[in-house]
Amino acid sequence: MEKLIVKLDFEDFPEEYTSRGANRSPPIRVEGLIPEIKSLAIMVMACPEEGASRVAWVVWNLPAVPQIPEGFPLGGEVESPLHAVQGENDFGTVGYRGPGPEAGKPEAYLFRVYALEREVEIEAGSTWDEMIMAIRGAIKQVGETIAFAED
Helix, strand or coil: CCCCCCCCCEEEECCCCCCCCCCCCCCCEEEECCCCCCCCEEEEEECCCCCCCCCEEEECCCCCCCCEECCCCCCCCEECCCCCEEEEEEEECECCCCCCCCCCCEEEECCCCCCCCCCCCCCCCCHHHHHHHHHCCEEEEEEEEEEECCC
């Protein structure tokens, strides 16, 4: 399996991409997509220094593009800034939830991008587990990166 290169424009979260700021999903660059890719899926995991990791964003049926723009609104099926379907995160909302660590308790956010040979056929608002089950057998490439948030 050929690896994807996933990049953010930062290593430490700017405030606008945190839950204390504008809570905007950040732009994500994807390099090395192979020609047969039909869609992308993204899973973002909040990983505190202590305690359990939580899903912060799950989105699928993104077009196979090298730049995922910032600013996806909350909601199941969205048309802007790109067409996509979003699932429920572990914070109880459908869409992106940026970091909001407690003082002195930094969080790492893992951004994993799956490049798929087809679109995903599950309903908006589905969970991360349901998305992972739905993409089995369709994954052609995977890549990830990490960013950090600290208050």
